[in-house]
Amino acid sequence: MNPVLTVFKRELRSYFATPVAYVFIEIFLLLSGSFTFYLGGFYQRGQADLEPFFSFHPWLYLFLVPAVAMRLWAEERKTGTIELLLTLPITMWQAVLGKFLAAWAFVGVALALTFPIWITVNYLGDPDNGVIVTSYIGSFLMAGAFLAIGACISATTRNQVIAFILTVVVCFLLLLAGYPLVLDFFRSFAPQAVVDAISGLSFLTHFDAISKGVIDLRDLIYFALTIGFWLYANAIVIDLRKAD
Amino acid sequence: MIETSQLTKHYGNLTAVDHISFKAQPGQVLGFLGPNGAGKSTTMKMIAGFLAPSSGSARVCGFDVETQPLEAKRVLGYLPEGAPSYGEMTPRVFLEFVADLRGLTGDLRRRRLDDVIGRLHLDKVLSQPIDTLSKGFKRRVGLAQAILHDPPALILDEPTDGLDPNQKHEVRALINAMARDKIIVISTHILEEVHAVCNRAVIIAAGKLLADATPAELEARSRYHGAVSLTAANAEQARAALAAVADIESIEIDPQDQRLTAFPRAGKAIFAAVSEVVKAQGIAVSELQLEAGRLDEVFRTITQPHVKEARA
Secondary structure, eight states: OOHHHHHHHHHHHHHHHSTHHHHHHHHHHHHHHHIIIIISOTTTTOOOSOHHHHTTHHHHHHHHHHHHHTHHHHHHHHHSHHHHHHHSSOOHHHHHHHHHHHHHHHHHHHHHTTHHHHHHHHHHSOOOHHHHHHHHHHHHHHHHHHHHHHHHHHTTOSOHHHHHHHHHHHHHHHHTTTSHHHHHHHHTTSOHHHHHHHHTTOHHHHHHHHHTTOOOHHHHHHHHHHHHHHHHHHHHHHHHTTTO | OEEEEEEEEEETTEEEEEEEEEEEOTTOEEEEEOOTTSSHHHHHHHHTTSSOOSEEEEEETTEETTTSHHHHHHTEEEEOTTOOOOTTSOHHHHHHHHHHHTTOOHHHHHHHHHHHHHHTTOGGGTTSOGGGSOHHHHHHHHHHHHHTTOOSEEEEESTTTTOOHHHHHHHHHHHHHHTTTSEEEEEESOHHHHHHHOSEEEEEETTEEEEEEOHHHHHHTSTTTTOEEEEESSHHHHHHHHTTOTTEEEEEEOTTTOOEEEEEOTTOOOHHHHHHHHHHHTOOEEEEEEOOOOHHHHHHHHHHHHHHHHHO
C-alpha cells in the first residue's frame, strides 16, 4: 500500500479513536446550524439559498480547524512517535501529506454532514444548486488552507495549546488580510504594492468569490498555493527542529 | 554492517557526538555504554536516519543514511529511546500499520506478525489500547515493531530500561536468540547487561569514543583484574598472613563488610599462592574468589574525567 495512504488511514482512525472526533463534529453541526438560523436569519430573508449558512464558515473554521490541526505534529513530538514515524521507510513528504490529508478528510466528513440543510433549502424553495456546490467546494478549500497553516504551526511545538492559539492568530490575520484592521498596519510603513499583495492574500475575498457561484481559476490556484506553501514550510520546520 | 565514520553532531556550541567511528559486523552485539548525556542516543538517532549528522557519515548494510535514506531505513529495525508508540492504537493495529509501511504483504505479512506477537508474548493484549498497557508491554510492543520485518541490522536504544528483572531476562534472551545472524547495537547504562548480551562494548562520554573492546578486555583493564578477594573470620590476621606473599602488591579491606582484596603485582597470578597461604596458616575463610575485573570501576575510570570536563 502506498505510504501516504497508510499514514492517512492511521491518522484518520486516530481521530475517531477518541471522543475528539464526535465532539468536533457535533459542535460544528450545532454551531453552523444555529448561526444560520439565528444570526443569519435563514427564514426571515425569505430566499432559498445557503448564503447565511456559508457566510459563517470562515468564523467557525477560525476556532474549530486549529483544534483539529493542533495535534497533528505537536502530539507526535510530545510522545516521541515522530522519531518512530520518520525512521520508518517513508519520505518526509509522504508523512506530511498523509497526515494533512487525513485531517482534511476529517473536516470534509464534518462538512458533508451538514447535508440536511441542503435538503431543507431544496424542500423550502428552489435554490441555485450550482452555487451551493461551489460554496461547498470553496468552504472545503478554505478549511484545507486553515489546516495546512495549523499543521505547520503544530510542527513547531510539542504543546498543543500553543499550536492552537498561534494558529488562530495567524488564520485570523489571513482572514482579515483584505480589511483595514490588517491593511492599515502595513500601510503605515510598506509601499502600496506590498499592501495590495497582502490584501490579495485574504481568505475572505477568495472564499466570497467562490461562494457566489463563480469558480475562478485564480481563486482555486490561490488556495492550492496556500496549502502547498504551508505544507512545504511544515516539512522544513520538522526537518530543522527534529532534535527538540 | 553498521558503520560510522567520523560521525559528528553539533547543537549550537555543544558537540553532542564528536567524530565517532566504529564498525559492527553480523553476529556482533555491540553495547553502547556511557553516562547519561554522553551522546549514545544522538549517535543512534543519526544511524537510524532521524537526525542529520553535522559531519561524517553512517552506513547501514552499505547504504548511506543521508544519500540513500529509504534503503538504509528498510534494512534497519529501530527501537527509539522510551519505545514510543501510538497510545490510542491497539498493538495489533499498530503492528499492522508498521507492517504496511514496511511494505509487508500477503502471507509474509501474516507470518511476520504472528512471529513477533508470539516471540514477545503480546497475544493477550492485542486488542487493548497501548496507553493502557504496563511499561513492560509497551516496551515489548516497541521491540516487536523493530523486528517486525526481520531486519539484518537492529538498533535498540535502552531496550530493557524500566523493565522488571524477569522482563529484562526475556528481552536479553530475545536479543541473544537474534544475535547469530544480525548486527545488533544496543545502548545501555546497565553494566550487567553488557555481560549478559554483548560481545563487544563501546564506551562513550561527552560525545567521544573512549574504548572499543570485548567485555573481557575491558575487565582486564580493571585494577581488580586478577585480584583475589576473600572473607575471613579475622580480616587482620589474614592480612598479616598474606603480607608474606611476594607477588601481592597491596591489600585492601572493605570497611563495610570486612572483605579483603589482595592486588597482584603487574602480570603476576596470585590465586594459587593466596589459597596456599590460607590453607597452610589455617585461616578460617568463608569465601575465596578470583576477580575477573569490575566493569563499573573500569567504566568510572574511563568516563569520569570526561564527565567533569563536560560540566566545567
